[in-house]
Amino acid sequence: MIDPTQKIPQIRPQPTRVALLGFGTVGSAVARVLAAQQFAGVELTHIVNRNSSSKRQTDAALVIPPSVQWHDDPAAVLAATDVDLVIETIGGLDPIESWLAQALRSGKSVVTANKQLIAYRGAALAAIASENSVQLLYNAAVAGGVPVVPAVLQGLQGDRITRLSGIVNGTCNFILSHMEQGADYAEVLAQAKAAGYAEADPSADVDGYDARAKLCILARVALHAELNVDDIPIQSISLLEALDFQYAKELGCTIRQVSRAQLGGDVVHARVAPMLVPLTSPIAWSHGTQNMVVTTGEFGGDVVFSGHGAGGNPTAVAIVSDLLAIAHGSCAVSLETTPRRVLGEFLAPHYLRFIVDDKPGIVSAISGALATVGANIDSILQRPGYPKHRLPFVVTTEPCLTSTIHRALTAMGNFECMLQKPLALQMLTVDDKAED
C-alpha cells in the first residue's frame, strides 16, 4: 500500500537545453540566477554575444560552466538541434524578430524580455509559436520582477478585467517621485543618468515610448485586446515643473507617469501621460524606480502588484521563472485576443497650468474659452509669492475629454498674456470612467 504522505519520486525528462542570446546586464543576470540555484531539468548550453571572446573574460562569465558554447553569431544556435529553448535579452525589433521566428519555427520555445518586439509583433510571433507547438513567454517584458503577467494569466483569468493602470517606467517614477520631494526636472534627470537609471538620450523613458509598449502588452494579457502601439497617445513628463507638484499637493495629489487602458464597448481607451494621482490611490504609493500595476476586475475588484520593474536580477527572475514554467512542463495559457481600436482619451477632470503676464480679465478670458467648449471649471488655484509678470495659476475642470480641453487651449493660444503653452494633465479619480 502506498503511504499517501510519502513523496512521489519525480521522473525527470531530459534537461531543457537553453541558449542565451545576449550577455549584457540582463543576460549575465540570468546566468547568475541559474548558476546560484542549479534548477533540476535546466541546462545552459549556449551563449551568443557579439565579440563573445571578450565577454568570456568578464567577471560575469565566471559562473558559466566550461561546457557552455560561446558564439558571436546566432545562426548556428537558432538552427541547432541540440537547443530546446532560446532566451533573448538583446532588445529591439530588427533583427531580433527574424531570429526568434527562426527559433520558433525550428521547434524551440522562446523566453524574451523584449517589450518593443512583443508590443509590435507579439501576436504574429505567438501565432508562429502555436503553429510549431512551442511556447513564447514574455513575463519579463512588463514590470521586470513584478509577476503581473503570470498573475493575470493564471490567477485572474476567472475575472473580466475591464481596466488597468500602472507605473511601468522606473526612470519616470524615479524622476517624478524626486520632483515630488522638491527636486527640479533637469537636476533629477541628471541624477538618474548618473545612477544608470536613464539613458544618455532619455526620450524612450520620459516621452512615454517604453511605457506605451508595456501598456500594449498589458492590454493584451489583461483586456484580451490587440492594440496598434502607435495609436496610443503619449505625453512627455519633460514639461513638468516643480510648481506643478506644489499645486498637485494642494489638490491632495501627486504626479506620476500613468499608463492607462480601459475597455469601452468595441474600443479601448488608452493613454500614457503624466497624470495627477490622489495621494490616497495605490498609484501614489510607488517611489523611486518601483513599478506598480493595478487591475480592476468586474468580480474581484482592484488588485495591486508592485516591485522592482527593472534591473538585471529582477528581470532575470522573470525570465528564469518563464524558463522553469516551460522546462517543468507547465503549459501556456491559451490567450484569445481581439484587435481593438484605440481611443486616446478618457472622460476625466483635467488640471490646467497657465503661466501668464497678469492683466485684468485673464481669468475671465480663460474661463470663457473653457465655457465655449463646454468644460466646467471645478477650482482655480493661485499660490502666492510669484511675480505678476510671470504668474503661474491653475484651473481644474470637471470631467471632460482631453480633446475638449485641447480645443479650448488652441483658442487660448491667441491670448497675448500667455507666456508659455499651458500644461494640461488628466486627473485620476477614485471612480474614473472612460467615455462610453
Add this chain to the structure above:
Amino acid sequence: MIDPTQKIPQIRPQPTRVALLGFGTVGSAVARVLAAQQFAGVELTHIVNRNSSSKRQTDAALVIPPSVQWHDDPAAVLAATDVDLVIETIGGLDPIESWLAQALRSGKSVVTANKQLIAYRGAALAAIASENSVQLLYNAAVAGGVPVVPAVLQGLQGDRITRLSGIVNGTCNFILSHMEQGADYAEVLAQAKAAGYAEADPSADVDGYDARAKLCILARVALHAELNVDDIPIQSISLLEALDFQYAKELGCTIRQVSRAQLGGDVVHARVAPMLVPLTSPIAWSHGTQNMVVTTGEFGGDVVFSGHGAGGNPTAVAIVSDLLAIAHGSCAVSLETTPRRVLGEFLAPHYLRFIVDDKPGIVSAISGALATVGANIDSILQRPGYPKHRLPFVVTTEPCLTSTIHRALTAMGNFECMLQKPLALQMLTVDDKAED
C-alpha cells in the same frame, strides 16, 4: 502556405464537468461568475448542498442552468464517473478531507478555498492528487481575490524567496485600520459584526487562527517549507487599546495583524501577531478588509500583492481561475517542499506598553528587569494627560528575541505597581532579520 498572423483554430476537448460542493456565499458566487462569463470548455453539472431543494428556490439559484443536478449528499457526486472536477466551498476539516480524498482517488481534480484543510492536510492531499494524476489547486485559500499563490508559483519560481509578511485576515485589518482612526476595539468589533466582516465568535479572526493557516500555505508555496500549523505562535489583537495606536503614531508606525515567515537555516521563523509597522512600509498601506502579501526574494527583492482578501466574488475569481487553469490544460507546477521546524520568534525591536500606578522608581525597576535579560531600551515614551494612578507608558527596545522580552515581563509580574499585564508587540523595521 499558412498565414502566420491567422488565428489557429483551437480544438476543444470535451468540456470539463464541474461539481460544486456548497452553495453558500462563495459557492453561489462561483456559479454567478461562471454564468456571467460562459467560459468555453467548462460545464457546471452538479451542485451539492444540504437541503438543496430550498437552495434551489433562492435568488442565487436563478443563474443555474436547468441541466444541473442538485444533491443533498455528496456521495453520488464524489463517486460519479460524469464529474471531472470538484470545487469545494464548504470549509472545515471533517468530513471535507475524506470527501476530497475520495474525489481525487476517483480521478477528479479538486479546487478548494479551504484554508484550514490545506494548511493541515495539504501535503497529504497533494500526494493523493499526484498518485492519481489529477490536480489540487487552492489559490482561493489565501488572500481570496489576490492571486499571490499563482503569481509566486508561476512568476517567482526563478527566485529564492527567503521571507514573506502579510496581512491575510481582512477582519483584523478592518478593526485595526479603524482603531488607527481613533475607534475603540469593542466598538469597531461590533461594527465589523454588523457589516458581516466578523463572526458572532470572532476568535478565529482576532486570535490569529485564520491567518496562521494562510501563513502556513504561503510558507509552503513561497518558502517550499511544510510547517506544523499549531507550532506557529499566535497573539490576539483583542488586547490592543486606542492608546497603543497613539504611541505607535509617535513612533512613526501603525499596528497591523502581521503574519510573518522567514527562512533561517533549517528552521522557519514564523509568527502571527499584532505588530508595529512603519508608516513607510507597504504593510501599512492596507486599509479596511484589504489583504496584502509582501515576498522578499534573494534576486528580485520585494514584491507586493494587494487586493480583496475575502468576499464571495473575489474568492470566486480565484476558484474559477484555478478551474480554468485545469480545464484549459495548464499543468500544475511541481512544488517540492521540505518539512521545517518552526521557531516562533524573530530578532526585532519590541514595543512594551505598561499601565502602572505611578510611584517613584518604576522606570528604574522596569529598566532593571530588561537589563537583567540583556534587552537594551531604545526609547521611553509617556504621553501627557493620563492620571498618575493609572498611567500608561511605553518602552521600546533594541532588537532582541520575543522570548527574552517575555522573561523580563515574567519578572515584572511581581511589581505591585503593574495594574495590568504589560503588552509586548514586535516592531517591524525596514531591514528585519530573523535570528540566525
